[in-house]
Amino acid sequence: MDYYSTYISRLIEEFGRLPGIGGKTAQRLAFHILNQSDEQVKQFARVMLDAKEKVHYCQCCQTLTDRDICPICSSDKRDKSTIMVVETTRDMAAYERTGQYEGVYHVLHGAIDPMKGIGVNDIRLKELIERLKGDVKEVIVATNLGVEGDATALYIRNLVKPTGIKVTRIASGVPVGGDLECIDEVTLLRALNGRVEQ
């Protein structure tokens, strides 16, 4: 790093702070930026600042949006009585891509993770509880199928169950096209335990 101008070193450092970007990649990206036109670099900076300024949480489902209420929450075509709980806006987009889900969402922005000090109050659970006071028939918990996602799912189950609202969890098993011999043991056992009569 000492072999570069401080301006270059600082740019490399900023790229290096991004998740999954190592030292070599950070250098590559920084020099790529320096080789772009003034106009292109200004545009990148502007787009970054605009996104940060304009994007905030949907007042209803907490997804990242530039409106007060996101397009899904404000759509007439969506079934407001079914709420799918996901960890991130990206998970929500993944289900939207299926084009088959007609309910609405609730984005937690994380999962309970005591090891990382992420507790119940660090994710958007309060906002979910608030929504349950409305006309809700089912809460589908679609947090990730790992330790944190499962712990969060259990917490939500215990929270929703007493209210009489139906709580479900997305199925866990062998993915479509998955090759049995390449699938981990935990998934194989979950698939076995969750077997469905044909």
Next chain:
Amino acid sequence: MDYYSTYISRLIEEFGRLPGIGGKTAQRLAFHILNQSDEQVKQFARVMLDAKEKVHYCQCCQTLTDRDICPICSSDKRDKSTIMVVETTRDMAAYERTGQYEGVYHVLHGAIDPMKGIGVNDIRLKELIERLKGDVKEVIVATNLGVEGDATALYIRNLVKPTGIKVTRIASGVPVGGDLECIDEVTLLRALNGRVEQ
């Protein structure tokens, strides 16, 4: 992309334009930015704009620097009569890290590549020729050891040779710690042809 706010989609697009960053990574990086504090995002944008504004080519060796003449070219301790020609500022930094080279550099910012339409006038060769008018004893060609780097090396050799200045090319062979059975045939042959008496 349609499932996100346009501000988010545009940020994903900008990240996706960076070299080696695919669609999934671009999404991950964009959402990482949205999860940073206003202050952090402003700093990233500022560092990017500053670097682009302040960094330009050294008037002598053409490396990227924030000074008129870079620290190496303006150092009393460097031997100005030996010029190592490299393709990029990163290659120059790689040789600086060895801590052993005492000459100066010349950065071409690319290599001749007819397939990509990069010709003699698209890299900083004119500036190198200009420097040869000074008191230069040796030109070490350290362009990459590939088709383009070799073609560029040959071009420089033919350019410098008639002036009577010594032209050398860095050695090509098996890297230190390299396992013979993992090395490609071209490198193995180069190492054989370049063998040194012990």
